[in-house]
Amino acid sequence: TELQNDLALALAAPSIRIEAPIPGLARVGLEIPNEQIATVGLRETLESLGFTRSKAKLPIPLGRDVNGRYVVGDLTRMPHLLIAGATGSGKSVCLNGIISTFLLTRSPDDLKLLMIDPKMVELTGYNGVPHLQCPVVTEMDKVVGALRLTLREMERRYTLFSRLGVRNLDGYRMKVADEPGAENLPYLVVVIDELADLMMTAPDEVESLLVRLAQMARATGIHLIIATQRPSVDVLTGLIKANVPSRVAFAVSSLTDSRVILDMPGAERLLGRGDMLFLPPDAAKPQRIQGAFIEDKDAQYVVDHWHAIAPVPEYSPEWLELPSNPESDAADASDDPLMDQALNIVRQQGTASASMLQRRLRVGYNRAARLIEQMEDDGVIGPADGLRGRPVLVGHE
Numbered sequence: 001t002e003l004q005n006d007l008a009l010a011l012a013a014p015s016i017r018i019e020a021p022i023p024g025l026a027r028v029g030l031e032i033p034n035e036q037i038a039t040v041g042l043r044e045t046l047e048s049l050g051f052t053r054s055k056a057k058l059p060i061p062l063g064r065d066v067n068g069r070y071v072v073g074d075l076t077r078m079p080h081l082l083i084a085g086a087t088g089s090g091k092s093v094c095l096n097g098i099i100s101t102f103l104l105t106r107s108p109d110d111l112k113l114l115m116i117d118p119k120m121v122e123l124t125g126y127n128g129v130p131h132l133q134c135p136v137v138t139e140m141d142k143v144v145g146a147l148r149l150t151l152r153e154m155e156r157r158y159t160l161f162s163r164l165g166v167r168n169l170d171g172y173r174m175k176v177a178d179e180p181g182a183e184n185l186p187y188l189v190v191v192i193d194e195l196a197d198l199m200m201t202a203p204d205e206v207e208s209l210l211v212r213l214a215q216m217a218r219a220t221g222i223h224l225i226i227a228t229q230r231p232s233v234d235v236l237t238g239l240i241k242a243n244v245p246s247r248v249a250f251a252v253s254s255l256t257d258s259r260v261i262l263d264m265p266g267a268e269r270l271l272g273r274g275d276m277l278f279l280p281p282d283a284a285k286p287q288r289i290q291g292a293f294i295e296d297k298d299a300q301y302v303v304d305h306w307h308a309i310a311p312v313p314e315y316s317p318e319w320l321e322l323p324s325n326p327e328s329d330a331a332d333a334s335d336d337p338l339m340d341q342a343l344n345i346v347r348q349q350g351t352a353s354a355s356m357l358q359r360r361l362r363v364g365y366n367r368a369a370r371l372i373e374q375m376e377d378d379g380v381i382g383p384a385d386g387l388r389g390r391p392v393l394v395g396h397e
Contacts, residue, residue: 004269015269023285031066031288033271040064040274042097042294045072046104058187058223059105060098062248062278063291071278071289075189075225078246078281079218084231084261085250090274090291092122094248095193095227097294099123102189103131103302108310114150114190116143118197125296129303130310133188134319140201145323147209150190150222154213157185157220169221187221195228196235204362207237214243231260245281250274250291262286338363342371343380351389352381 008016011032019029045051045061048070056074060081064070075081085091102111108130115136117123124136137146157169160183166172169185176182190213192198198206214224226244228235231252241263249267252258258267266277266286274291336342338361345360346352352375357368372390375381381390 014271017266017269017288019285037271037273037275038290039293040290042100042292042298045070045292046101058111058189059101061101061292062094063274063276063289065287065289071287073246073278073280075223076187076218076221078223080214080224080244081226081246081248082236082241082244082261083225083227083248083250084236084252084257085229085248085267085276086252086257086272087229089250089252089270089272090276090293091227091229091250092193093274093293094250094276094291095122095191095225096296096299097292098225099126099191100294100299100302103129103306106131106187109184109186111187111189114146114188116146116190116192116198118143118194122193123191125300126303128313129306130313131306132313132315134315134322137322140197142322143198144202144205144209146319147190147206147213149319149322150188150217151209151212153188154217154220154222157222158216160185161220168219185221187223190222190224192224192226195226196230199235199237201364203234207239211239211243214240231257233260236260247279247286249277249279249286336367336371336374338367339371339374343375346375346381346392349389350392352392353389356389 004016004018007030008014013032015033017031019031021027022029040063042061045063050070051059051061051072054072054074056072056076058075060073060075062071062073083091083094099113102113111131112133113131114133115123115126117136117138118140120138124138126132127136134146137143161167161172164172164175166175169187172185210224210226213222217223224244247261249258249261251270251272252261252267255265255268258265261267262277262279270277274293276289276291277286278289279286342357342361345357349356352372354365354368354372357363357371358365361368372381376383376390379393381392384390
């Protein structure tokens, strides 16, 4: 790091990045940023030979590398993608570019999208396009329900595959290609714009559902694109990172954040405005790329085009009525899947309190308090007794 700072001082550069060695060459590279950042447009990336000759089933136009070559990824080979970077680094533009490319190159029969947008401003502009599995999910209490339905769809597809004796979505499509009336199974891409908000609301459930999908959903044609602007260890847990091998890191504020995303330094020296490090699953070192840029009005043109073709989107009824998470205020604690576990903890301790259940079950205060109230209604524990925990009533110990 000291050597990098000394070299940057000598070259009068804001920051430099050392590539040692350059892949395929017996050379050490110094990446020195230009004074002005060149804009790489999404259109020029889509019109490049790298994209037009690509055989990717779900193409992702990343941008242009330091040698001027256009880089195109394939989501089906990744098979899941993690995008992280500080505010203003180009993360949302990258996400818009990926979604716009899907809308431009794939029909609703070939690809469905499930969008989860806790911030309520980034992805809601795509509401109404026929590719959506359901309207953009913005309510936090329905996120877990949407992920559970995705998991159920994955299990349904596996049952279908085993009945037909095929191993993956490609095998299924080849098998039923000549069968009239066979069910069409599109790719399903789950786009999560801000993972940090989800992990704050229901960390255990969100993590377990995402990990299960990341581990098993690939063969069924279900893929995840997860974005976050807070790359900390409590958001990007070890389990999530282990199952999402492809990473895109935009500029971050510290070396620690870079290590969380890429497991190596480098992202803290990026310039922002679309400057990224792309780490594919089969590479040991990340590739530096200037991301493809798309303006909001251009993304809106694509959405308007699909609105004109299909003015009224068709959604499945079960996806329109997403079940609420037990974390929500309206949920009944007696149906909470953690009730049995909470009862066992209370019986072992001999006393009950909301703060104890919060710690032991890793849930929010509202949910822990509802569990306590339900136990009191059921006669398992007594009323509150000052600062001491509630007593467990005789017969329930």
